[in-house]
Amino acid sequence: MTAFERAAGIHPPHDSPGYRSTARRHPSQPLILLPHGPTEVTGPLLGGRRPDPSDNDLTRQHSGEPQGQRIIVHGRVLAGGRPVRTTLVEVWQANAAGRYRHAADNWPAPIDPNFTGLGRILTDEDGRYSFTTIRPGAYPWGNHDNAWRPAHIHFSLLGEAFAQRLITQMYFPDDPLLALDPIFQSIPDERVRGRLVAGFDLAATKPEWALGYRFDIVLRGPEATPMEGDDHDD
Amino acid sequence: MTELTPAQTAGPFLHIGLLWPGGEYAVPAGTPAAFWLRGTVRDGNGDPVGDALIETWQIEPDAFARTPTRPDGTYAVHTVAPGPGYLDLSIHARGLLDRLVTRVYFTPDDFFTGLDPARRETLIAVPADDGFRFDIHLQGEHETVFFDV
Numbered sequence: 074m075t076a077f078e079r080a081a082g083i084h085p086p087h088d089s090p091g092y093r094s095t096a097r098r099h100p101s102q103p104l105i106l107l108p109h110g111p112t113e114v115t116g117p118l119l120g121g122r123r124p125d126p127s128d129n130d131l132t133r134q135h136s137g138e139p140q141g142q143r144i145i146v147h148g149r150v151l152a153g154g155r156p157v158r159t160t161l162v163e164v165w166q167a168n169a170a171g172r173y174r175h176a177a178d179n180w181p182a183p184i185d186p187n188f189t190g191l192g193r194i195l196t197d198e199d200g201r202y203s204f205t206t207i208r209p210g211a212y213p214w215g216n217h218d219n220a221w222r223p224a225h226i227h228f229s230l231l232g233e234a235f236a237q238r239l240i241t242q243m244y245f246p247d248d249p250l251l252a253l254d255p256i257f258q259s260i261p262d263e264r265v266r267g268r269l270v271a272g273f274d275l276a277a278t279k280p281e282w283a284l285g286y287r288f289d290i291v292l293r294g295p296e297a298t299p300m301e302g303d304d305h306d307d
Numbered sequence: 308m309t310e311l312t313p314a315q316t317a318g319p320f321l322h323i324g325l326l327w328p329g330g331e332y333a334v335p336a337g338t339p340a341a342f343w344l345r346g347t348v349r350d351g352n353g354d355p356v357g358d359a360l361i362e363t364w365q366i367e368p369d370a371f372a373r374t375p376t377r378p379d380g381t382y383a384v385h386t387v388a389p390g391p392g393y394l395d396l397s398i399h400a401r402g403l404l405d406r407l408v409t410r411v412y413f414t415p416d417d418f419f420t421g422l423d424p425a426r427r428e429t430l431i432a433v434p435a436d437d438g439f440r441f442d443i444h445l446q447g448e449h450e451t452v453f454f455d456v
Contacts, residue, residue, distance in 0.1 A: 084314045242316075
């Protein structure tokens with residue numbers, strides 16, 4: 074049994090005052106280090122849920138096409154430098170106007186009857202995933218005066234082990250709202266934050282059809298075992 | 308450290324992406340010795356957290372559940388006793404920039420015994436009518452022990 078590497082300094086702190094909802098929801102006591110045992114190094118894999126092949130196209134889930142800029146989002150899921158194969162990627166997002174199809178979202182932007190905003194994809198043997206959707210819109214939220222969330226797509230990954238479970242958000246390049254967003258900015262290290270910004274990908278762009286974006290995801294890999302002779306400084 | 312991808316909150320609309328029909332059944336209805344694990348999630352004000360997602364993972368047998376909290380903060384998972392005596396539980400929600408992880412103990416082990424006696428009781432599944440009760444306090448006087456997994 075191999076433990077997974079630790080992610081110190083990577084994830085945002087639970088207590089993040091700029092994001093107001095953390096105020097009464099963050100633990101006040103420090104987290105206690107949990108050594109990885111057989112429960113943490115195993116996981117639900119597919120959880121018994123295999124998506125339909127059509128679940129990777131969010132523009133074809135209704136009788137008509139949704140409004141908005143059609144895009145293709147693709148990338149690889151990796152851990153410890155190796156592909157994470159046949160793992161479930163779940164995505165959800167707002168429509169082109171920035172409205173979620175959710176009872177709790179009621180700001181005055183239109184619902185799109187042809188857009189649900191849910192996709193499910195399995196990675197292939199190289200850890201690759203790809204889905205077609207429309208670019209989501211930015212939307213206002215009540216966090217502070219004139220607060221707007223940058224356009225984003227939510228990603229959920231089960232990985233291969235409980236220790237690898239990850240929920241995150243993918244953003245778009247050159248979005249001026251990123252600099253103002255307390256959720257994106259909650260990640261302390263600028264270079265680490267940058268990993269959540271997809272790259273425009275001309276090679277994945279389909280002529281006369283859709284813009285391409287690339288978003289790779291790196292989950293925790295096996296903990297590095299110290300090698301003999303590693304203790305000298307080069 | 309490799310180029311690990313950082314977490315972000317699942318947000319208030321996680322239900323669009325993460326609900327599975329029957330997701331609360333870690334084991335199917337009718338499984339021998341199955342029971343309900345029920346609880347309420349509360350914030351630092353003692354208010355119910357009605358927009359969270361609870362996920363449980365256990366081994367012996369392998370079983371996974373995923374279920375949203377109801378508006379009154381309650382959740383319920385249908386499962387059986389895990390071989391090691393505990394299961395792992397994740398909470399995802401608006402206001403949680405990364406998941407919170409705790410353990411639900413049915414049988415204490417050495418790791419449990421090594422925890423602060425004043426706080427470790429928050430990890431015990433309490434026998435109830437149709438199974439066990441496990442309330443979760445994100446913050447405050449009765450704060451649940453959460454782990455850096």
